[in-house]
Amino acid sequence: MICPSPHADPAASRIATDDGSVAGSSGEQYEARLIDLPTIDSQTPDAIGAITVLEAPPFEIKRIYWIHGAGAGEMRGHHAHRTLCQILVAVSGAFEIKAVTDTEEIRFTLDTPRRGLLLGPGLWRTICALKENSVLMVAASATFNEADYIRDFDAFLDFRKDLREMRRNIGGIDQR
Ligand code: T46
Numbered sequence: 327m328i329c330p331s332p333h334a335d336p337a338a339s340r341i342a343t344d345d346g347s348v349a350g351s352s353g354e355q356y357e358a359r360l361i362d363l364p365t366i367d368s369q370t371p372d373a374i375g376a377i378t379v380l381e382a383p384p385f386e387i388k389r390i391y392w393i394h395g396a397g398a399g400e401m402r403g404h405h406a407h408r409t410l411c412q413i414l415v416a417v418s419g420a421f422e423i424k425a426v427t428d429t430e431e432i433r434f435t436l437d438t439p440r441r442g443l444l445l446g447p448g449l450w451r452t453i454c455a456l457k458e459n460s461v462l463m464v465a466a467s468a469t470f471n472e473a474d475y476i477r478d479f480d481a482f483l484d485f486r487k488d489l490r491e492m493r494r495n496i497g498g499i500d501q502r
Pocket of ligand 1: 389391393402403404407412451453464470
């Protein structure tokens with residue numbers, strides 16, 4: 327299943343490594359990384375399946391929602407968030423997530439409930455279901471607020487530019 331790219335792929339497009347490290351080719355660090363979630367597999371013949379735990383995430387969870395009912399190849403997202411942090415988990419099926427900056431696109435595949443994708447603010451994202459009836463659970467740092475969305479790609483590029491300038495102005499402490 328190939329998910330269509332919402333924008334022309336930036337030249338530096340790359341696929342996230344399995345350990346989730348996502349330093350871009352420009353050296354920029356993104357708040358987008360895969361995290362292995364502790365999983366307890368059944369140890370006895372009478373127990374079923376496994377339990378995966380999302381515990382003490384790096385932000386306080388204010389909202390949990392799940393995306394379901396998408397057909398294979400169908401896409402959502404096409405926006406960025408100004409401040410929202412999220413952890414995405416494909417609790418069933420599989421998704422491709424693209425996180426886009428002004429210079430790069432990083433692709434993640436979520437195909438196990440044992441792993442989550444931590445997505446910070448300031449990243450344009452698209453999500454694409456890779457299988458029919460996949461379910462994506464999202465834990466978010468804030469309640470729903472439309473004002474936190476950037477839904478226009480040019481406005482997103484302006485936002486990234488401002489962010490970059492702000493970071494430069496604070497003395498290069500944070501080079502992300
Ligand atoms: C994201 C990707 C991964 C609400 O009223 N409350 C909610 O909590 C949510 C999440 C959505 N909505 C409404 C707002 C829109 O009218 O539902 C409609 C679709 O929401 P959104 O544009 O956020 O849907 P997606 O699937 O494009 O994006 C979602 C997340 O919202 C978003 O933060 O990063 O999944």
